[in-house]
Amino acid sequence: MGVQNESFLSKRLESVCARLRAHGHRVTPQRLAIMEFVFSSAQHPTAQQIYEALQARFPTMSLATVYKTLHLLEELEEVAVLGVEAEGARYDGAQPVPHAHLVCERCGAVVDAHEPAQQQDCLALVKKRGWLLRHWRLELLGLCPSCQSAPAQGQEPSTRADVAHAGGDQPY
Ligand SMILES: [Zn+2]
Ligand SMILES: [Zn+2]
Known part of the structure:
Protein backbone atom coordinates (compact mmCIF):
# COMPACT_ATOMS: atom_id res chain seq x y z
CA MET A 1 0.00 0.00 0.00
CA VAL A 97 6.00 18.38 -1.63
CA PRO A 98 3.14 20.88 -1.50
CA HIS A 99 -0.08 19.39 -2.79
CA ALA A 100 -3.81 19.79 -2.47
CA HIS A 101 -6.19 17.38 -0.73
CA LEU A 102 -9.68 16.21 -1.44
CA VAL A 103 -11.45 15.79 1.90
CA CYS A 104 -14.69 13.85 2.37
CA GLU A 105 -16.86 15.57 4.94
CA ARG A 106 -18.80 12.40 5.68
CA CYS A 107 -16.30 9.54 6.01
CA GLY A 108 -13.18 11.64 6.57
CA ALA A 109 -11.22 10.23 3.63
CA VAL A 110 -8.31 12.43 2.65
CA VAL A 111 -6.90 11.89 -0.81
CA ASP A 112 -3.88 13.50 -2.41
CA ALA A 113 -4.72 15.71 -5.35
CA HIS A 114 -1.25 16.38 -6.56
CA GLU A 115 -1.23 18.44 -9.73
CA PRO A 116 2.22 19.90 -10.41
CA ALA A 117 0.79 22.59 -12.71
CA GLN A 118 -1.62 23.79 -10.02
CA GLN A 119 1.21 23.76 -7.49
CA GLN A 120 3.29 25.95 -9.81
CA ASP A 121 0.35 28.34 -10.27
CA CYS A 122 -0.09 28.71 -6.51
CA LEU A 123 3.63 29.23 -5.90
CA ALA A 124 3.77 31.78 -8.73
CA LEU A 125 0.80 33.61 -7.24
CA VAL A 126 2.41 33.78 -3.81
CA LYS A 127 5.60 35.13 -5.35
CA LYS A 128 3.79 37.65 -7.54
CA ARG A 129 1.99 39.06 -4.50
CA GLY A 130 5.29 39.37 -2.65
CA TRP A 131 4.36 36.91 0.11
CA LEU A 132 6.65 34.48 1.86
CA LEU A 133 5.10 31.02 1.88
CA ARG A 134 5.48 29.28 5.23
CA HIS A 135 2.81 26.58 5.17
CA TRP A 136 0.86 25.05 2.38
CA ARG A 137 -2.78 24.15 2.98
CA LEU A 138 -5.18 23.58 0.15
CA GLU A 139 -8.19 21.43 0.94
CA LEU A 140 -11.21 20.81 -1.23
CA LEU A 141 -14.14 19.64 0.90
CA GLY A 142 -17.02 17.53 -0.34
CA LEU A 143 -18.29 13.98 -0.60
CA CYS A 144 -16.18 11.13 -1.95
CA PRO A 145 -17.69 8.89 -4.67
CA SER A 146 -18.70 6.12 -2.23
CA CYS A 147 -20.37 8.55 0.20
CA GLN A 148 -22.29 10.10 -2.70
CA SER A 149 -23.77 6.72 -3.57
CA ALA A 150 -24.34 5.58 0.03
CA PRO A 151 -27.73 6.32 1.62
CA ALA A 152 -27.72 9.26 4.00
CA GLN A 153 -27.04 8.35 7.61
CA GLY A 154 -29.53 10.83 8.99
CA GLN A 155 -26.59 13.07 9.60
CA GLU A 156 -25.82 16.11 7.54
CA PRO A 157 -22.41 15.96 5.91
CA SER A 158 -21.88 19.56 6.88
CA THR A 159 -23.35 22.05 9.30
CA ARG A 160 -22.83 24.95 6.95
CA ALA A 161 -26.06 26.89 6.53
CA ASP A 162 -25.79 27.12 2.75
CA VAL A 163 -25.96 23.37 2.29
CA ALA A 164 -28.34 22.63 5.16
CA HIS A 165 -31.30 22.46 2.78
CA ALA A 166 -29.57 20.38 0.15
CA GLY A 167 -30.77 17.14 1.78
CA GLY A 168 -28.43 14.48 3.00
CA ASP A 169 -28.74 12.21 -0.01
CA GLN A 170 -28.88 14.80 -2.71
CA PRO A 171 -25.65 15.29 -4.62
CA TYR A 172 -24.66 18.88 -5.24
ZN1 LIG B 1 -16.61 9.67 1.99
ZN1 LIG C 1 -1.32 14.41 1.08
Whole structure:
Protein backbone atom coordinates (compact mmCIF):
# COMPACT_ATOMS: atom_id res chain seq x y z
CA MET A 1 0.00 0.00 0.00
CA GLY A 2 3.06 2.26 -0.08
CA VAL A 3 2.83 5.17 -2.44
CA GLN A 4 6.53 5.12 -3.16
CA ASN A 5 8.90 2.33 -3.94
CA GLU A 6 11.02 0.81 -1.26
CA SER A 7 14.38 2.20 -2.27
CA PHE A 8 12.92 5.71 -2.31
CA LEU A 9 11.54 5.08 1.18
CA SER A 10 14.80 3.75 2.58
CA LYS A 11 16.79 6.62 1.07
CA ARG A 12 14.35 9.08 2.52
CA LEU A 13 14.47 7.43 5.96
CA GLU A 14 18.24 7.57 5.85
CA SER A 15 18.31 11.25 4.99
CA VAL A 16 15.68 12.20 7.60
CA CYS A 17 17.53 10.22 10.29
CA ALA A 18 20.68 12.14 9.37
CA ARG A 19 18.77 15.41 9.63
CA LEU A 20 17.33 14.47 13.03
CA ARG A 21 20.79 13.60 14.34
CA ALA A 22 22.22 16.81 12.90
CA HIS A 23 19.60 18.67 14.95
CA GLY A 24 20.65 16.81 18.09
CA HIS A 25 17.79 14.30 18.22
CA ARG A 26 18.18 10.59 18.81
CA VAL A 27 16.79 8.12 16.34
CA THR A 28 15.19 5.35 18.39
CA PRO A 29 13.56 2.22 16.91
CA GLN A 30 10.17 3.75 17.81
CA ARG A 31 10.92 6.98 16.00
CA LEU A 32 12.15 5.04 13.00
CA ALA A 33 8.94 2.99 12.93
CA ILE A 34 6.78 6.13 13.18
CA MET A 35 8.68 7.70 10.29
CA GLU A 36 8.43 4.57 8.21
CA PHE A 37 4.69 4.42 8.82
CA VAL A 38 3.91 8.03 8.07
CA PHE A 39 6.21 8.23 5.05
CA SER A 40 4.65 5.20 3.44
CA SER A 41 0.99 5.84 4.24
CA ALA A 42 -1.26 7.48 1.68
CA GLN A 43 -4.09 7.65 4.26
CA HIS A 44 -3.04 10.84 6.06
CA PRO A 45 -3.29 9.14 9.48
CA THR A 46 -3.94 10.78 12.83
CA ALA A 47 -1.40 10.40 15.64
CA GLN A 48 -3.83 7.99 17.31
CA GLN A 49 -3.98 5.81 14.19
CA ILE A 50 -0.18 5.70 13.97
CA TYR A 51 -0.03 4.82 17.65
CA GLU A 52 -2.53 1.99 17.24
CA ALA A 53 -0.83 0.63 14.13
CA LEU A 54 2.48 0.34 15.99
CA GLN A 55 1.07 -0.99 19.29
CA ALA A 56 1.83 -4.63 18.52
CA ARG A 57 5.46 -3.89 17.67
CA PHE A 58 6.05 -1.36 20.46
CA PRO A 59 3.63 -2.12 23.32
CA THR A 60 5.41 0.28 25.68
CA MET A 61 5.46 3.23 23.30
CA SER A 62 3.23 6.11 24.40
CA LEU A 63 0.98 8.32 22.33
CA ALA A 64 3.12 11.23 23.51
CA THR A 65 6.12 9.68 21.75
CA VAL A 66 4.12 9.62 18.53
CA TYR A 67 3.14 13.28 18.91
CA LYS A 68 6.66 14.30 19.81
CA THR A 69 8.15 12.53 16.80
CA LEU A 70 5.54 14.01 14.46
CA HIS A 71 6.28 17.43 15.88
CA LEU A 72 10.00 17.01 15.17
CA LEU A 73 9.23 15.87 11.64
CA GLU A 74 6.93 18.83 11.20
CA GLU A 75 9.70 21.19 12.28
CA LEU A 76 11.97 19.64 9.67
CA GLU A 77 9.12 19.96 7.15
CA GLU A 78 9.15 16.25 6.51
CA VAL A 79 5.48 15.90 7.40
CA ALA A 80 2.65 18.35 6.88
CA VAL A 81 -0.25 18.76 9.29
CA LEU A 82 -3.65 19.00 7.68
CA GLY A 83 -6.27 21.25 9.19
CA VAL A 84 -9.04 18.71 8.87
CA GLU A 85 -11.47 17.11 11.24
CA ALA A 86 -12.58 17.01 14.79
CA GLU A 87 -10.93 13.67 15.59
CA GLY A 88 -7.47 15.18 15.52
CA ALA A 89 -4.89 16.53 13.12
CA ARG A 90 -4.01 14.33 10.18
CA TYR A 91 -0.39 13.92 9.23
CA ASP A 92 0.95 13.74 5.73
CA GLY A 93 4.42 12.36 5.26
CA ALA A 94 4.06 10.42 2.05
CA GLN A 95 4.52 13.30 -0.33
CA PRO A 96 7.03 15.82 0.96
CA VAL A 97 6.00 18.38 -1.63
CA PRO A 98 3.14 20.88 -1.50
CA HIS A 99 -0.08 19.39 -2.79
CA ALA A 100 -3.81 19.79 -2.47
CA HIS A 101 -6.19 17.38 -0.73
CA LEU A 102 -9.68 16.21 -1.44
CA VAL A 103 -11.45 15.79 1.90
CA CYS A 104 -14.69 13.85 2.37
CA GLU A 105 -16.86 15.57 4.94
CA ARG A 106 -18.80 12.40 5.68
CA CYS A 107 -16.30 9.54 6.01
CA GLY A 108 -13.18 11.64 6.57
CA ALA A 109 -11.22 10.23 3.63
CA VAL A 110 -8.31 12.43 2.65
CA VAL A 111 -6.90 11.89 -0.81
CA ASP A 112 -3.88 13.50 -2.41
CA ALA A 113 -4.72 15.71 -5.35
CA HIS A 114 -1.25 16.38 -6.56
CA GLU A 115 -1.23 18.44 -9.73
CA PRO A 116 2.22 19.90 -10.41
CA ALA A 117 0.79 22.59 -12.71
CA GLN A 118 -1.62 23.79 -10.02
CA GLN A 119 1.21 23.76 -7.49
CA GLN A 120 3.29 25.95 -9.81
CA ASP A 121 0.35 28.34 -10.27
CA CYS A 122 -0.09 28.71 -6.51
CA LEU A 123 3.63 29.23 -5.90
CA ALA A 124 3.77 31.78 -8.73
CA LEU A 125 0.80 33.61 -7.24
CA VAL A 126 2.41 33.78 -3.81
CA LYS A 127 5.60 35.13 -5.35
CA LYS A 128 3.79 37.65 -7.54
CA ARG A 129 1.99 39.06 -4.50
CA GLY A 130 5.29 39.37 -2.65
CA TRP A 131 4.36 36.91 0.11
CA LEU A 132 6.65 34.48 1.86
CA LEU A 133 5.10 31.02 1.88
CA ARG A 134 5.48 29.28 5.23
CA HIS A 135 2.81 26.58 5.17
CA TRP A 136 0.86 25.05 2.38
CA ARG A 137 -2.78 24.15 2.98
CA LEU A 138 -5.18 23.58 0.15
CA GLU A 139 -8.19 21.43 0.94
CA LEU A 140 -11.21 20.81 -1.23
CA LEU A 141 -14.14 19.64 0.90
CA GLY A 142 -17.02 17.53 -0.34
CA LEU A 143 -18.29 13.98 -0.60
CA CYS A 144 -16.18 11.13 -1.95
CA PRO A 145 -17.69 8.89 -4.67
CA SER A 146 -18.70 6.12 -2.23
CA CYS A 147 -20.37 8.55 0.20
CA GLN A 148 -22.29 10.10 -2.70
CA SER A 149 -23.77 6.72 -3.57
CA ALA A 150 -24.34 5.58 0.03
CA PRO A 151 -27.73 6.32 1.62
CA ALA A 152 -27.72 9.26 4.00
CA GLN A 153 -27.04 8.35 7.61
CA GLY A 154 -29.53 10.83 8.99
CA GLN A 155 -26.59 13.07 9.60
CA GLU A 156 -25.82 16.11 7.54
CA PRO A 157 -22.41 15.96 5.91
CA SER A 158 -21.88 19.56 6.88
CA THR A 159 -23.35 22.05 9.30
CA ARG A 160 -22.83 24.95 6.95
CA ALA A 161 -26.06 26.89 6.53
CA ASP A 162 -25.79 27.12 2.75
CA VAL A 163 -25.96 23.37 2.29
CA ALA A 164 -28.34 22.63 5.16
CA HIS A 165 -31.30 22.46 2.78
CA ALA A 166 -29.57 20.38 0.15
CA GLY A 167 -30.77 17.14 1.78
CA GLY A 168 -28.43 14.48 3.00
CA ASP A 169 -28.74 12.21 -0.01
CA GLN A 170 -28.88 14.80 -2.71
CA PRO A 171 -25.65 15.29 -4.62
CA TYR A 172 -24.66 18.88 -5.24
ZN1 LIG B 1 -16.61 9.67 1.99
ZN1 LIG C 1 -1.32 14.41 1.08
